[in-house]
Amino acid sequence: MSPFKIPESVLVVIYTRALDVLLIQRADADDFWQSVTGSKDHEDEPLMRTAAREVHEETGFDCRPGSALATQLRDWHLQNVYEIYPRWRARYAPGVTRNTEHLFGLCVPERMAPLLAPREHTAWRWLSYRDAADACFSPSNAEAILLLPQFAS
Template identity: 50%
Template sequence: MTTQTASKLYKQAVSALIVIHTPDLQVLLMERTDFNEAWQSVTGSREGDESLEQTARREVFEETGIDACMYSLRNWQQSHDFEIFEIWRHRYAPGTTHNTEHVFSLEVPIALEVTLAEGEHRRFKWVSWSQAAEMVFSPSNADAIRSLPERCAH
């Protein structure tokens, strides 16, 4: 199997996490369909040779219907390595156990209605940043949400 063929079969172990929020720090969370009560921000793997910003914009649109080009997308220049949950490792090349996640935020003017990606998320809600940090299942997602007040104060 060529490297190009493998890249089409498997997800890249490089992803973007995008915390979508309002100016008063209401945060958009979505519940996964494949992991009951698992709430999260927008996240997804890079495809091909797209930039991390392109990945972030694409994932926001695919998962919410929001056009990130219309709002302020900020690359935090921050990344985390984490172990991929066993239930999702089959999506990656054999032997891949860790992913590098790059953090972004997207400020929208109000809590927008979103169009969820069918089969990926079952429902969404806007909650305060402190509540969102407690609800998400991913520690890196919770850390990003907890740092929103400081990040947005600048």
């Protein structure tokens, strides 16, 4: 396994049918609220598997194949390419400055309490989708949340 992060990641918007969105607070930047995010573990890891793995690691919600929530994880078939924040560039190979982020949504039956990975996230909150978009530090995360009415089933 490479010591560097792969510059291909997922963003998973977790939401309810009422369009409430779960945001989690980063442990390494307490003013950064976001949806679930994470990079592929290896180049050939399928994006759906990356998304399900990251959701499970960061919230404890199980949407891996065979779980009750598996059918609720949806690939939105959209992606963002963005400049990696300078504070996190050292995690990537030298010269890597851009990341490709693939968008997913996960509809959960109700507002549920996540089980956070304390080294990654320290707090959580459910907000209406518009308030969640306003609370995100990342413009691409905010834009994804604002697309929610188009993708919610």
